[in-house]
Every structure is written in structure tokens, then in C-alpha cells.
Amino acid sequence: xxxxxxxxxxxxxxxxxxxxxxxxxxxxxxxxxxxxxxxxxxxxxxxxxxxxxxxxxxxxxxxxxxxxxxxxxxxxxxxxxxxxxxxxxxxxxxxxxxxxxxxxxxxxxxxxxxxxxxxxxxxxxxx
Amino acid sequence: xxxxxxxxxxxxxxxxxxxxxxxxxxxxxxxxxxxxxxxxxxxxxxxxxxxxxxxxxxxxxxxxxxxxxxxxxxxxxxxxxxxxxxxxxxxxxxxxxxxxxxxxxxxxxxxxxxxxxxxxxxxxxxxxxxxxxxxxxxxxxxxxxxxxxxxxxxxxxxxxxxxxxxxxxxxxxxxxxxxxxxxxxxxxxxxxxxxxxxxxxxxxxxxxxxxxxxxxxxxxxxxxxxxxxxxxxxxxxxxxxxxxxxxxxxxxxxxxxxxxxxxxxxxxxxxxxxxxxxxxxxxxxxxxxxxxxxxxxxxxxxxxxxxxxxxxxxxxxxxxxxxxxxxxxxxxxxxxxxxxxxxxxxxxxxxxxxxxxxxxxxxxxxxx
Numbered sequence: 001x002x003x004x005x006x007x008x009x010x011x012x013x014x015x016x017x018x019x020x021x022x023x024x025x026x027x028x029x030x031x032x033x034x035x036x037x038x039x040x041x042x043x044x045x046x047x048x049x050x051x052x053x054x055x056x057x058x059x060x061x062x063x064x065x066x067x068x069x070x071x072x073x074x075x076x077x078x079x080x081x082x083x084x085x086x087x088x089x090x091x092x093x094x095x096x097x098x099x100x101x102x103x104x105x106x107x108x109x110x111x112x113x114x115x116x117x118x119x120x121x122x123x124x125x126x127x
Numbered sequence: 128x129x130x131x132x133x134x135x136x137x138x139x140x141x142x143x144x145x146x147x148x149x150x151x152x153x154x155x156x157x158x159x160x161x162x163x164x165x166x167x168x169x170x171x172x173x174x175x176x177x178x179x180x181x182x183x184x185x186x187x188x189x190x191x192x193x194x195x196x197x198x199x200x201x202x203x204x205x206x207x208x209x210x211x212x213x214x215x216x217x218x219x220x221x222x223x224x225x226x227x228x229x230x231x232x233x234x235x236x237x238x239x240x241x242x243x244x245x246x247x248x249x250x251x252x253x254x255x256x257x258x259x260x261x262x263x264x265x266x267x268x269x270x271x272x273x274x275x276x277x278x279x280x281x282x283x284x285x286x287x288x289x290x291x292x293x294x295x296x297x298x299x300x301x302x303x304x305x306x307x308x309x310x311x312x313x314x315x316x317x318x319x320x321x322x323x324x325x326x327x328x329x330x331x332x333x334x335x336x337x338x339x340x341x342x343x344x345x346x347x348x349x350x351x352x353x354x355x356x357x358x359x360x361x362x363x364x365x366x367x368x369x370x371x372x373x374x375x376x377x378x379x380x381x382x383x384x385x386x387x388x389x390x391x392x393x394x395x396x397x398x399x400x401x402x403x404x405x406x407x408x409x410x411x412x413x414x415x416x417x418x419x420x421x422x423x424x425x426x427x428x429x430x431x432x433x434x435x436x437x438x439x440x441x442x443x444x445x446x447x448x449x450x451x452x453x454x455x456x457x458x459x460x461x462x463x464x465x466x467x468x469x470x471x472x473x474x475x476x477x478x479x480x481x482x483x484x485x486x487x488x489x490x491x492x493x494x495x
Contacts, residue, residue: 035144038357039161041448042424060477062426064160064361064447067477093159 003031003125005097010119011073011111016097024079024104029061029070031096032123038063040089045070045081045103052078054111059102061092070102073111080104132177133270133332134339141353149241151178153356160357164450167321167362168493171276172354173342180244181269181329182237182251186260189233195398196254197227198381200391204229209301209318213381213389214239214247215400219407220377221384223247224369226318228303236314236329238271240371254399270335274342275325275362277493278349283308283315283326285345298326309341320359322366322491364445364456367418367488373429373444374416374458382407383460384416414441415466418488419474421455423481424448427474433459434473434480440465443474449490456490457483 008016014033019025034040042062052058052072059070081103085091092100114122129152138145143154154175156163166172184193193201199212209228213221223243228236239247248264255262274282283295288307295315298304303316311334319325330338343351360370369375374384381390381404390404419427426448433441446457457474465472468487473480 038156039159041161041450042426044425060425062448064164064450065357067426067428069477090161 003035004116004120004123006116008097008116009073009113010116011071011113012122013069013071013073015071015073017073017113019107025074025076025107026101026104027073028096028101029092030119032125033061033068034093034096034100037061037068038065040092043085043089043092043102045086046072046078048078048081050078052076052105054109061089072105073113074105074107074109075111076105076108078103078105130178132175133335134175134177134272137336137339138175138353143353143355146356148356149178149244151241153178154353156355156357157353160355160361161450163352163354163358164361166350166352167276167323167354167358168451169277170350170352171274171278171282171325171346172321172358173339173346173351174273174275174354174359175339176271176273176327177269177332177335178241179271180237180239180241180247180264180266181271182239182244182248183234183263183265184237184251184255184260185234185263186258187233188259189235191396192255192258192260193227193235193237194394194396195258196251197225198390198398198400198404199227200394201227201229201235202394206231207302207304209303209316211301211389213386214250215381215404216377217399217403219380219400219403221371221375221379221381222250222377224371224375224386226316228316230303243371268332270330270332270338272328272330272335272339272342273319273325274328274346274351275319275321275354276323276351278346278351279323279325282342282346282349282351286341309338311338311341313338320366320368321362322368322489323362323493360445361447361450364447364458365449365451365489365491367458367490369416369458370445379460380404380407383412383414412463414460415463416444417459417461417466418486418490419443419446419457419459419472419483420486420490421457421474421481421483424455425476425481426455427457427459427476427481427483432475433461433483434475435465440472446474451491455483458488461485
């Protein structure tokens with residue numbers, strides 16, 4: 001699995017977001033962030049119906065080694081959360097861009113987002 | 128400029144992620160630090176601890192000198208045994224915690240932490256001025272490999288020379304013996320930092336790779352896996368063992384750290400720090416190191432405030448979600464009146480107070 005998935009956009013705080021042509025966007029954390037954290041053992045997510053604000057903390061991701069805030073890459077209303085990620089946080093390490101997605105949100109406005117190439121460059125990785 | 132151990136290339140081959148620890152580039156983990164943690168509890172883990180210091184103290188006055196330089200009584204330990212001890216400042220602050228192995232009447236091996244090895248070597252040199260002893264720092268040329276976990280003894284027996292087998296099975300906790308493993312002469316100690324049975328193997332750098340590979344090969348059928356510093360930290364915290372820089376430092380005294388028993392006030396010699404430490408034994412301490420168990424899922428982390436009724440009453444020194452126990456554990460300095468097990472406190476977890484209970488340590492104790 002590639003450490004950065006093309007076709008997604010990324011925040012500087014290592015969240016990824018997939019924005020389809022229509023429907024809610026999906027948010028997760030990048031493999032770079034998951035690797036840096038180590039084995040994730042606890043995930044706290046916003047609740048369905050919450051409004052998250054781009055650039056602000058909306059949850060946290062915790063490993064044995066450390067904890068980091070989960071930042072919303074966009075502003076909008078949360079429409080769905082991934083209960084599997086809460087029940088089995090290890091999937092953030094195993095499949096951060098797939099089964100380890102975190103929540104879906106209807107996008108009212110976007111924060112600063114990077115393309116996969118820009119995110120790769122920023123993190124010193126050859127895309 | 129970070130240093131590399133004699134085993135660095137082995138770690139690279141094993142795909143380790145590295146971290147800078149005490150001036151050394153050390154394996155943080157090889158695959159999953161959680162898996163490594165569980166492997167040590169269930170089978171055995173193989174650690175490179177070559178960043179630790181090794182300092183030989185020899186000479187006619189070796190015991191007297193160590194009794195002056197450190198807080199323990201080293202005249203009282205038998206040849207072959209080891210003792211956990213502290214080196215303190217004149218003010219009673221902790222310069223380092225260390226293990227001292229008595230190898231002969233007049234010869235001891237002092238093993239300080241990596242980050243303090245130079246400081247300890249310098250302090251010992253300075254304190255040795257008026258004693259008939261030689262202090263020799265061999266940290267740079269000595270490798271240290273740990274095999275920790277319930278399968279550790281069985282693994283070493285696989286590669287032990289016939290004449291060494293009984294020396295290994297008879298070896299007591301906190302004792303050391305010279306043995307032959309995989310054809311190599313090894314100083315083998317039954318010590319560790321994981322809360323499991325286990326061994327630490329001292330060997331010269333040139334032979335370190337050969338020993339590491341032999342242990343790894345013999346351990347394969349016992350589910351041995353290489354383990355990094357991430358799991359070492361979670362293992363030691365579950366076992367309630369202090370980490371210098373977190374629970375211990377120049378601003379902590381041994382009594383508040385719960386290490387009063389390590390300070391020998393029975394020995395007749397003066398020792399560095401005695402004039403400050405002796406009155407502390409009977410004094411009321413302002414704070415004490417305690418264990419904390421979290422009621423929720425979020426973990427306390429080093430530096431977080433311990434709070435009661437909105438007032439700060441202490442500081443967390445280490446904390447994480449315990450892989451073995453499944454709940455958050457932490458160590459913290461709290462006001463002495465709050466140090467009784469069962470006391471309810473809160474820890475400020477990034478702005479949100481969460482309930483924790485003071486508990487006795489260790490958090491985890493192995494079945495014997």
C-alpha cells in the first residue's frame with residue numbers, strides 16, 4: 001500500500017478527505033500520521049449531527065506512544081461515523097484509506113487542502 | 128551527532144523504525160509496538176540495549192568507594208549478585224538510577240542509563256580522587272542484548288554450552304554469571320525492565336552481531352521477536368518501574384520516588400548526598416510518586432496536571448493505555464495526603480478532566 005493515496009486531498013495536519021461530485025465527503029487520517037502515531041488503540045470521533053469547523057479539533061487518535069488531535073479538514077455537518085474504527089482502532093494502521101475511514105461530512109466550506117503531490121512534497125516523499 | 132550501536136545494521140535489515148534516545152539511534156519498533164509488547168508478555172522479546180553505559184570500578188577500595196559515591200551498601204553484596212542503586216548529588220537529587228554488579232571482591236560493573244552514561248562516568252571519576260580505585264568507562268565498546276519474557280531461559284538453553292546450562296537455570300534474579308552462549312563468552316545477568324523473567328547479555332561490540340543472530344535463530348521456535356524502545360517503555364510502566372527523566376531527576380529525591388529502601392543509612396560511611404537524605408527519611412514529604420488507573424479510555428500523559436476540585440495537586444510523569452490490562456495507567460507525583468491507594472483524583476486531559484484512582488504499583492505482576 002502506498003503511503004500517500006492519489007486522488008485524495010490532505011490537510012497539513014495529516015487528515016485525508018475524499019470529496020465526490022455529489023454526496024458527503026469522507027475523512028480519515030493519512031498513513032503517514034498512522035505510522036507516526038504507532039498502533040492506534042483509541043479513537044474519539046464527533047457525533048452524527050455535529051458541526052465540525054475546518055482547522056479545529058473534532059476528536060482524537062491515541063496510541064500507546066502518544067495522542068494527537070483529529071482536525072476537521074472542512075467545515076460542515078457530520079452525517080455518519082465509522083463505528084468499526086471506534087470498536088477496532090487498529091484498522092487505522094491496517095487500512096487508513098479504506099476500512100479505517102473516520103467520518104462523513106457535508107461540506108459547507110473547505111479549509112486549506114493539499115493535493116496528494118503537494119502533501120507528498122511537504123512530507124519529503126517522492127510521489 | 129547520534130551514535131549507532133554495533134547492531135545497527137541488523138536493525139536496518141529487520142526494518143526497524145529508529146528514534147534518537149540518549150544520543151543513540153535506537154530501534155523504536157520493528158513492526159507493531161503492541162505486538163512486541165504482547166510478545167514479551169507471552170513468549171520473549173529480543174532488545175538491543177547497547178546504548179546503556181558500562182563502567183568498571185576496580186581496586187582494593189572498590190567497595191568503600193562505591194559506598195561513598197552511591198547511596199547503597201556495596202560491601203554487603205556477595206560476589207555474583209547485583210544491586211539496584213542511585214547516584215545522587217550533594218543536594219540529594221538523583222543523577223541516575225543504575226545497576227551495580229559485583230564481579231569480584233575488588234571489581235564491580237556499574238550500568239547507568241544511556242542518557243546519563245557520560246555524566247555518571249565523570250562523577251565517578253571525580254569522586255574516586257581519594258580512593259585506591261580505577262574507573263574505566265567501556266560503554267562505547269560494549270554491547271548489551273536483553274532477552275525478556277517467559278521463554279527467555281529456554282531460548283538461552285538452546286545455545287548454551289553444556290557446562291553453562293546449569294549456571295543459567297540456577298541463576299537468581301539480580302545475579303550475574305559468565306557463561307558460554309553460541310561459542311561466545313558472555314556476562315549473563317538475570318535482570319530486566321519489563322516485569323517478566325529475563326536476561327541481559329553483556330558482550331564486546333565485535334561479537335555482538337554473532338550473539339544477536341544466534342539468540343534470534345534459537346528463539347524462532349519460541350516465538351521470540353525483536354522489540355524496540357516503544358514496547359520497552361510500555362512494559363516497564365506496567366511493571367511500575369521508574370524511567371530516568373520522567374519519574375527520576377535532579378529535582379526528585381529518592382524518598383518521594385518510593386526508593387527510600389535503596390538508600391542505605393545503615394552503612395557507616397559518609398556518602399554523597401547523605402547529609403540531605405538522612406533527615407528526609409523521617410521528614411514529612413511534600414509529594415509522593417503514585418500509580419494512577421484511569422476510569423475511561425483516554426490516557427494521562429507525561430506533564431499533564433493531576434487535579435482535585437479544580438486545583439492542581441500533582442503532575443503525571445508517564446502514562447499510556449496499558450496493552451496488557453486494557454485501561455489507562457500512569458505514574459504521577461501527587462501531594463502526600465493524596466497518595467493513599469483508593470484516592471480519587473482527576474487528570475486534566477487537554478482541557479477535559481477525567482477520573483483516575485490512585486493504585487498500588489506495579490500495575491502488572493507476572494504469574495510465577
